[in-house]
Amino acid sequence: MFDDLKNRFDFFVRSHTRFSRKNYRGNLENDESRYVYDILNQFMHPKEQDFLRVLDIGSKNWAYVRGEYKFFERFCTNLRLDGVEIDAYRLYSNFYSRYEAAKFYIGGLQGVNYYPDDLLNINGKYDYIIWLLPFLTPYPLKKWGLPMRYFMPEKLLRHAYEILEKEMLIINQGDEEAEIQKALLDKLGIPYESLGVVSSKALEFKNLRYGFIVKRD
């Protein structure tokens, strides 16, 4: 109760002030990017087409955007890659916001947009969607500083499926989240393939990660 009040207040303040230090500089060729490229390469099979629309949900600072870009640009001549992040103005301890960091990571990439917004406000259609670590239990959402009103895994999944045209890769952390993810997909009647444990030599995690592929056609 008190935690939520604090999160609501902090979230309100940062979303309205949008404060950040400027001109973030990081490492474009990072392990997160290599990890994402590798798992996309293992589990997604896009069909070649002239124009591809791809969405990343919950992009955080989008440090891994280049992994997605490098993977999908192989399958098209025109790529539109969008990232959506509801808490884009959350600050790091060095006073850069995720938004400021994301501006650095997407720098120089054609057709890439970072939207500081709620997934529920994204209404275009996407051929491919990547959803790394959705919040499926309240605890991590609270830890990440979001107000409890944003805990809505079922509504978000239904929306992601509505805007999907071809294939979505979902990655969950730990077997409990994977079970919850599976139950949600079943409840909503969304067809999927369970990938089991998903791993990559590019980046190893303490908790096992599990994957699902949702297909439209």
Ligand SMILES: C[S@@+](CC[C@H](N)C(=O)[O-])C[C@H]1O[C@@H](n2cnc3c(N)ncnc32)[C@H](O)[C@@H]1O
């Ligand atoms: C566990 S983090 C994963 C971040 C990133 N995808 C990664 O793998 O490092 C979940 C992210 O989803 C974002 N998020 C949660 N609800 C959202 C919503 N309704 N719309 C957009 N982003 C959301 C959170 O703010 C958070 O940055």
